[in-house]
Amino acid sequence: MQKKISTIPFSGTPEQEAKLQDAIARHKEDPGAVMPVLQEAQEIYGYLPIEVQTMVAEGLGVSLEEVYGVSTFYSQFALSPKGKYNISVCLGTACYVKGSGDILNKISEQLGIGAEECTPDGQFSLTACRCIGACGLAPVITVNDDVYGRLTVDDVPYIINKYKNA
């Protein structure tokens, strides 16, 4: 499965970096340190942006290519962060013919991000999913665990505002 690479500017804190450097220092001498360090890095940052991968590569004295190769090989490593609210738009057939493509575009326009991306403030991420089995409610989106059905494009700003102000 191809991974979507985040374009959000990296916003790591000095505390996070200190934690990462500590993880690197603890594993530096171990053979095969790349994976355990990346696992800790993902716990610290939530995902593995290229800046973090670069720090890992430099810290462990291996090439960035090797670190990147590992982070893209295993499904557990995320290259893109998830927002506080993850909006999933059903692109199953039933929803699609009822205009979920338009809904996706509207959300994307409102948030300024594409599918599989996250807003710079970390509030929202957007995913396009396959059928969630609520065809009778088409078109459907979910925001974390809340389900919204029978949507029109005009409903989109209202739903997003609800979470913006939450």
Add this chain to the structure above:
Amino acid sequence: MYRSNVLVCGGTGCTSSNSLTIVHKLQEEIERLGLKDEVNVITTGCFGLCALGPIMVVYPEGSFYSMVKVEDIPEIVEEHLLKGRIVTRLLYQETVEDDTIKSLNKTAFYEKQKRVALRNCGVIDPEKIDDYIAQDGYAALGKVLTEMTPDEVIQTILDSGLRGRGGAGFPTGLKWKFAAANDADQKYVCCNADEGDPGAFMDRSVLEGDPHCLIEAMAIAGYAIGASQGRVYVRAEYPIAVKRLQIAIGQAREYGLLGKDIFGTGFDFDIELRLGAGAFVCGEETALMTSIEGKRGEPRPRPPFPAVKGLYQKPTILNNVETYANIAQIILKGPEWFSSMGTEKSKGTKVFALGGKINHTGLVEIPMGTTLREIVYEIGGGIPNGKKFKAAQTGGPSGGCIPEEHLDIEIDYDNLLAIGSMMGSGGLIVMDEDNCMVDVAKFFLEFTVDESCGKCTPCRIGTKRLLEMLEKITTGKGTLEMLDEMEDLCNYIKANSLCGLGQTAPNPVLSTLRYFRNEYIAHVVDKKCPAGVCKELLQYTIEKDKCFGCGMCARKCPASAISVTDYTAPGKKKPAYEIDNNKCIKCGACIESCKFKAIYKG
């Protein structure tokens, strides 16, 4: 000494249905009634009967409470634990017979089982090393280190006939013998706990329910081959298993059962955990070792075999969790005891994760040679809703589907291979008449295409082409010639792939082609899906004489494919509706909305 022991399952299945809240409530109620010094609450590993979770057993009576709810706890504590009156109403009903209560071991689910690898699961507290030691834990390690030479240990395992439980069934003793024969400054004992088959959870249960048996067996293996280092490669997706294993390793070190100079014999052995990161291919031995080295988990050609050059280019043995779970028992009870169970070429027992269309979903351990019929109909309690058995799938994405005509086959490595499936690690998924076998093959191919590491061409491109053909067939674009093309491609992928993943990836297709060819033919010739699964081949129809003309379906239809006709059925007041199959997107919303069951698919 406690008057009563209450065992609550703390495996992943029961934990997901709140068994830990039950434990808290139990402790609260026991405290409240002042029974703290009389009643002991133990959180155990998996009992196996996951379908009935959360599970709780009270000893000495052996009362088996199933699907326990937090609200029931005050009643159970007060009635049973305080007043000694079993709450029959809340027991697993199969254990209640008129006025008597059967022991758990006499129920259909447990009676035919033989628990060797799972012997401590659901019996001991996996977070207490003393519980394990009380069940003869670490006695085998002591015996090996003080009374046996490494050669004698290997001979014992060879004599037992134990074969690898990870899937391929290579004789374990032989593996150890090869690694022992190679001299090196460092050797490794590895454990494959990266259970990646969708629908299999045998290893997880052993790790969660009896982690010390793995540690003990790895130390025995270390002594046998001359290794002082062990690595357990465990899935990061198994947080409970990882935690219990960490606790167990810490306790073993504290007791001097891992580390330097174990039992004062000068033997050193220690174990480290490595977490996997979600790659199915890492179940293959060379890929797993590459992954422990911190690289992309791609397999490499063999030879050299791991026994010569494995982890960090040193001689290495790799066994899976269930294989190790048998070792200590073989040492203590002798190879003859072990080889007395099973069939001629497959000794001992095998754990299966029963799932799919079956009443008793859960974990079962049976002697090799038990028939599939016994597993499905006796232990598994048959198929729900009176549906008809269609196939049993073993071996996950590497295995095949076993049809009804082979239900009486005695399960062992060789018999399963002969009918085009394989033992695999032990997933056993039952399918009924509502499952489409072409769709099942497609499901597994989607999985292998996703998980193929991409290193070798036959697997990377071959599985993709195979999936494309299956997609054509399930959408009505297949041809008869395509079936032969698929078979050729399958054989090509099997013969030319580098590792086990590619070599077995075509098995789901080959076995369904072999036993369910008529279903494929229905898809490509009649353009029908007999099981009603493949959406593109379905047609939804309104039976006009049953239609009351309420119009509910037309309002629910997301594609506006339903319209009113000018036909009014006799006895009805409004005209009937009909579906335009050119517009229909087969979502099924109309069937669900019809109160009069006037719509059918087929």
